[in-house]
Amino acid sequence: MTYARITGTGGYLPDKVVTNKDLEAALDTTEEWIESRTGIRERRIAADDEFTVDLAERAALQAIDAAGIERRAIDLIVLATTTADQVFPATACLLQQRLGNGGYPAFDVQAVCAGFLFALGVADKFVRTGASQCALVVGAETFSRIIDWSDRRTCVLFGDGAGAVVLQAGDAPGVMSTHLRSDGQYKDLLQVPVGVSRNFSKVRDGGAFTTMQGGEVFRWAVTAMSDIIDETVAANDLSKDDIDWLIPHQANIRIINAVGARAKIPRDKVVVTVGEHGNTSAASVPLALDQAVRDGRVRPGHRVLLEGFGGGFTWGSALITM
Ligand code: COA
Secondary structure, eight states, X not given: OOEEEEEEEEEEOOSEEEEHHHHHHXXXXXXXXXXXXXXXXXXXXXXTTOOHHHHHHHHHHHHHHHHTOOGGGOOEEEEEOSSOSSSSSOHHHHHHHHHTOOSSOEEEEOXXXXXXXXXXXXXXXXXXXXXXXXXXXXXXXXXXXGSOTTOHHHHTTBOOEEEEEEEEEESSOSEEEEEEEEOXXXXXXEEOOOOSSSOHHHHHTTOOOOEEOHHHHHHHHHHHHHHHHHHHHHHXXXXXXXXXXXXXXXXXXXXXXXXXXXXXXXXXXXXXOHHHHOBOGGGHHHHHHHHHHHXXXXXXXXXXXXXXXXXXXXXXXXXXXX
């Protein structure tokens, strides 16, 4: 049986740090409100001349280096983003051009903050079926570009960044299972209500912003992310004690703590980066994974449960043996 194994991880955060104090100076908010309600202390924001593909490239090169492979070994790119550089080509194709080799499939997936799980789920199936031997899976966002920086209800939550993994075919697991879910009936609760086909003039005029019903999103995120932990563990005939690390989407420390408590996963097994990263949407999970690999918490052989939740709603998980 062929499995897809993560052989390298990478991450990149833009240089510019925006602290809660910076936001307090610009908005009707306080450092204390933001940290106590979200756990976020600071976030990174891309420079004006820095684009999603730039972030993706930095994370991808680090993952390729960590995997010890040549760029030409890559035969698939699946890139999750909500903030593509262009309407087309896909940001995955822009990244492919940067990496300097082509001819294999490179495409974007759009599942907002669950995007990396969707990208990983798709790439896993390519590798398991033999269609790909060495996939690059990326979550990259310049989410700050679709935020209204005068709206205190949303702007304090988000940041920019990118994370990446190399997935290689092998005999041992690997990605043990992926679980992907969507429910479009909740489309209005978290959205950017304009796009190419609808109200494009607002995009042109700088009015393409995220809107959110925070309380509803909070409740749904907790339920969906804790239920999918149970589903993932059961699908692999494991118990929660078999999980070495939970790496949840980094949206709000209160969501992360509530998910951990409902799923009965101890806090010292949960990787948390939201304080320094904010919510980087599709980049949040691979960035947190990369951080935990680099600081030595996640080690070869560990069982890691990744999970994400985003607009749509979309949500998903992956159980991985590192
Ligand atoms: N600073 C100060 N006050 C703020 C504020 C800010 N940055 N943002 C909102 N408020 C105010 C609101 O205007 C509201 O005031 P009102 O009651 O006078 O109208 C009040 O705070 C809301 O307070 P509360 O209901 O206690 O907030 P909360 O505990 O629900 O926290 C969120 C709000 C947004 C932090 C929380 O709902 C949340 O995190 N939701 C999930 C969001 C998310 O993760 N989205 C992405 C998912 S992928």
